[in-house]
Amino acid sequence: MTEREHLERDLRSLGPTVAWPPTPDVASRLELSPRRRRALVAAVALAVVALAAAFAVPQSRSAILRFFHLRGVSVERVGTLPRAQELPLAAGLGSPVDDAGALSVLGGPFLPAVHGTLYGRDGIVSTLLRGPVLLSEFGAPEFLKKFVTSNVEWVDVAPGVQGLWISGAPHVVFFFPGASPRLAGNVLVWATDTRTFRLEGRDLGRNDALRLAREIMGTSKG
Amino acid sequence: MRRARRGDERAFAELVRMHQEIAYRIAYLISGDEGEDAVQDGVLKAWRALGRFRPGAPFRPWLLRIVANEARNRRRSSGRRAALALRAEREDVSGGAAPSPEAAVLAADERERLLSALEGLPDDARLVLACRYLLELSETETAAALGVRRGTVKSRASRALERLRESYD
Numbered sequence: 001m002t003e004r005e006h007l008e009r010d011l012r013s014l015g016p017t018v019a020w021p022p023t024p025d026v027a028s029r030l031e032l033s034p035r036r037r038r039a040l041v042a043a044v045a046l047a048v049v050a051l052a053a054a055f056a057v058p059q060s061r062s063a064i065l066r067f068f069h070l071r072g073v074s075v076e077r078v079g080t081l082p083r084a085q086e087l088p089l090a091a092g093l094g095s096p097v098d099d100a101g102a103l104s105v106l107g108g109p110f111l112p113a114v115h116g117t118l119y120g121r122d123g124i125v126s127t128l129l130r131g132p133v134l135l136s137e138f139g140a141p142e143f144l145k146k147f148v149t150s151n152v153e154w155v156d157v158a159p160g161v162q163g164l165w166i167s168g169a170p171h172v173v174f175f176f177p178g179a180s181p182r183l184a185g186n187v188l189v190w191a192t193d194t195r196t197f198r199l200e201g202r203d204l205g206r207n208d209a210l211r212l213a214r215e216i217m218g219t220s221k222g
Numbered sequence: 223m224r225r226a227r228r229g230d231e232r233a234f235a236e237l238v239r240m241h242q243e244i245a246y247r248i249a250y251l252i253s254g255d256e257g258e259d260a261v262q263d264g265v266l267k268a269w270r271a272l273g274r275f276r277p278g279a280p281f282r283p284w285l286l287r288i289v290a291n292e293a294r295n296r297r298r299s300s301g302r303r304a305a306l307a308l309r310a311e312r313e314d315v316s317g318g319a320a321p322s323p324e325a326a327v328l329a330a331d332e333r334e335r336l337l338s339a340l341e342g343l344p345d346d347a348r349l350v351l352a353c354r355y356l357l358e359l360s361e362t363e364t365a366a367a368l369g370v371r372r373g374t375v376k377s378r379a380s381r382a383l384e385r386l387r388e389s390y391d
Binding site: 003004007008010011012013014015017018020021023024025026027 | 239258
């Protein structure tokens, strides 16, 4: 046996003695309730790597029931929500920006074309719609992290455009990297290839949210 | 496989269950503590990409390629080199029964020394040897996991063995 063959044999014999960490049972996580399964499939449709480090939260939230992504949005189901403030919808949205400013942040014009005052902060452009409903758009893929105990439902916003409808109990959102978490009301998030949209309103209903989203997407086609 | 491709999640989960251990270990080798998230997201991406899976092709290298890609992306985004925590077990791995002939080849302290030498290699060399010998992947599977050609696996493994021999002697 050559020296190299000896070394190969020794390496092979090392294999069974390595103390690997326990393998997570990802297969069982696929075999979940129908609703959760659909949410997971939805997540994959637009899966991205979440910038978890930017939204560091205490490790003590041990009851995380796994998570899913929708482009820029990472949603984690948890047993207990992290502590968060209740703030007005318009709090902390940043400074007013004009259409050119929004375009440079988003890589395309803010939708809908007709809109109220725009506010920009950290790559997110927002405006308040009647309701009040907060519409936020972001072009960069990693921005939002949500913790929910409430309902999450997979919805078709438009042909080929899928979204998540989060409703029921308020959930916690880390809206900007490094910002304090706040409680959020009902939310519809959806994403295209280049942009993520988010509508939020405490009294926002599922059908109204979808109608609004389709109007916004309709504008995009024009 | 046919059921999985038709959208049967349970059939896909069964396939994943057969290969999740090896997939996780590769993800762990590449991205350390990010390995669990990498294997989960990789599996989800594989599920979504099943429509592009070539019928008749082997499933395992295909899955390993996707999971390993996910692990590499996570390591790049975290900006950290994976801090491996591999440790050769001092106790008998067979749980009290007679050690297997292979495990008995090296004494415990020699295993520690060899593992330490392996850990000291540059990443490319460490990964190719870990895939080929610790995980006993085929050249095809190693190529899929490392995102290189089979020929590259051969030459890289050969050079890595030489480096390991130099540092282990």
